[in-house]
Amino acid sequence: MEDALEIIQAAAITQTIPMELPDEDLLVEIEEQLLLPIPSGLRSFLLNVSDLVCGAIEPVTVCDPHMHTYLPEVTAEAWDNGLSRSLIPICRIGLGYYCINQEGEVLLWQAGELSDESWESIWEWALDVWVNS
Incomplete structure (x- = not known):
């Protein structure tokens, strides 16, 4: 994870108005809204890099409920669109x-079904997909 953090931080785009990182208390509130525990990899991702912008795709965030990337809203939308309630979306991509x-495995869900693409961890996904988008 440490290597991934360094690569992601180096690839991050400087922002005019920086975003905030959540704390554990906020993540507990989000879990209560989702009625699901946040997987440990996603928890670590949110605590360490959810304030960064890399590439063209935008992972979920939890600090600002008005953001289009706000995890509870993205999750409600994804579940309404047919994503299994056992899965938590980490990033909207087109219609998937x-x-x-x-x-902690990251999967791609498109056109109402899971694709064959997967990543063992959110950090692997971040380096392979997010940073390179």
């Missing part, structure tokens, strides 16, 4: 979502 399961 990258999502994470409770084991």
Whole structure:
């Protein structure tokens, strides 16, 4: 994870108005809204890099409920669109979502079904997809 953090931080785009990182208390509130635990990989991702912008795609955030990337809203939308309630979206992509399961594996859901694409962890996904988008 440390290597991934360094690569992501180096690839981040400087922002005029920086975003905030959440704390554990906020993540507990988000879990209560979702009625699901946040997988440990996603928890770590949110705590460490959810304030960064890299590339063209935008992972979920949790600090500003007015953002279009706000995790509870993106999750409600994804579930309404047919994503299994056992999965949590981490990023909207076109009409689909990258999502994470409770084991920490990241999957691609498009056109109402899971594709064959997957990543063992959110950090692997971040380096392979997010940073390069």
